[in-house]
Amino acid sequence: MRTKVVLALAVVISAAGGAAASWLLLTEPWSPAPAAPAPPSLDFPGGKPIDAAVIASGKLALERMPPEVTTALEIHSEEIVRTTELIASKQDRITGACAPGSAIRLVAADGTVVCQRLPRGVVSVSALSGLPRVSTTETAQGTVPGGVGRYQTEGDDDFLVVPIALPDGAIITALSYTYWDTHARYDGAAYLYRSDDAVLAGTRTEGAKEEIRVAETEAVQSRKVDNAGFSYFVYMQLSADAGSALMPISASVSYRLP
Numbered sequence: 001m002r003t004k005v006v007l008a009l010a011v012v013i014s015a016a017g018g019a020a021a022s023w024l025l026l027t028e029p030w031s032p033a034p035a036a037p038a039p040p041s042l043d044f045p046g047g048k049p050i051d052a053a054v055i056a057s058g059k060l061a062l063e064r065m066p067p068e069v070t071t072a073l074e075i076h077s078e079e080i081v082r083t084t085e086l087i088a089s090k091q092d093r094i095t096g097a098c099a100p101g102s103a104i105r106l107v108a109a110d111g112t113v114v115c116q117r118l119p120r121g122v123v124s125v126s127a128l129s130g131l132p133r134v135s136t137t138e139t140a141q142g143t144v145p146g147g148v149g150r151y152q153t154e155g156d157d158d159f160l161v162v163p164i165a166l167p168d169g170a171i172i173t174a175l176s177y178t179y180w181d182t183h184a185r186y187d188g189a190a191y192l193y194r195s196d197d198a199v200l201a202g203t204r205t206e207g208a209k210e211e212i213r214v215a216e217t218e219a220v221q222s223r224k225v226d227n228a229g230f231s232y233f234v235y236m237q238l239s240a241d242a243g244s245a246l247m248p249i250s251a252s253v254s255y256r257l258p
Contacts, residue, residue, distance in 0.1 A: 099167060120173075120256040123166055127236055127248040130160030142244045144180045146212045149249035152238035160236040160248055164192075168227040170255035175201040176216040177236070178252075183245035184208045188237040190215070190251050195231040198222060205246075212249065225255070 096113030098104055105116035127150045132139055138154035152158060166172070177190035191202040200222055203215040225232070236248035 102167070117167070117257055120254070121167070122252050122254050123164055124250055124252040125162045125164045125234055126250050127160055127162065130162040130234075130236060130248070132238070133159045133161050133235075137238070139238070140244075142180075142247045144212065144247065147178070147180065147249045149180060149247040151242075151244045151247040152240045153243065155240055157237075157239045157241070160238060161233055162236065162251065163231065163233045164251075164253060166225045166227070166232050166253060166255060167257070168225055170225045170257055172200065172220045172223045172225065172253060172255050174216060174218045174254040175203060175220065176214055176252045176254070177203050177205075178212060178214050178249040179205055179236075180212055180247040180249060181205045181245070182208050182210050183239075183242040186239045186242035186246050188239070188246050188248065189235075190237070190248065191235040192220075192251075192253060193233055193235060194222065195233075200232075208245075224258075 093111050094104075094107055094113060095111040096104075096107075096115075098113060098115035102115040102117040104113045106114040108114070126148075128141060128148065130150060132152075132155075134155065136155055137152060137158040139150050139160070140153050142149050142151045150160060172192070175190070175192050179188055179190075181188055187207075188205040189202060190204075192200040194200055198221070201217055201220045203217040205213070205215055232253075234251045234253075236251065237246075238248070239246050
C-alpha cells in the first residue's frame, strides 16, 4: 500500500514538472515595458528642428511649418493676388489734351481723351508772362492787395505783349482788363491785336483809386477767330514815370461758339 502511494506521488510530480517545462517553453523571455514617447518640443513646432536640407528638397509638409509662417504666406498670397488685380484694372496716366475752348469728356483706358467743345468760355492771360515791346525796356513784378502784376521801371513808355490762345472758329464777345492805377496823371489801356496788326478791341483805365479795377468792352472787330491765318495777343500799357502806380495785372477774352 505504501509503495502505491509513493508511485502515485511520483506520477503527479512528474506530470506537474512536465507542464511547468512546457509553459516555460511556450512563453517569451521577460523584457521591461517600453518607455512612454517624449512630449513634443516646445522650442520647435514640428517636434524637432526643421532641417534646411528637407526644406531645399521640398519634402517639408505645409502643416509642419509654424502657424505664424503659414498664416503669413496666406496673407501675402492674398495681397499679391489683390495687387495683381488692381494693376490689371488701373487707369493709365492721361496722355491726351484738349484745345482751348473744349474740355475732357471721356478718358480711355490707354490714357487718351475725348474732347467736347464748350458753348462759351473765357481765356485769360497774366501780365507776369508778358514781355516789353521794346527789348531795352525794364520791368519788375509788383504785388498789390488782391493781385500780382508787372510795371515799368526804366525806359520810354512801352507796352507789355502777351500771346493769347483762342479756340479756332470762336466768336469773340468781349475784352476785359484788370489793372492797378493810383496815378492821377497817367491812365493805362489794353488792346486785343491780331498778327496782321489789326486791332480787334481796346479798353482804357480811368481815374486813380487804390484798388484793383476792371475795364471791359464788347465792341469787337473781326470777331471770328481764325487760327489758320493769324495769331492773337494782348497789349498792356506801361509807364516809367507812373512806375508801380500803373500796373497791368491780367486780360481776358470772352467768346462763344457758333
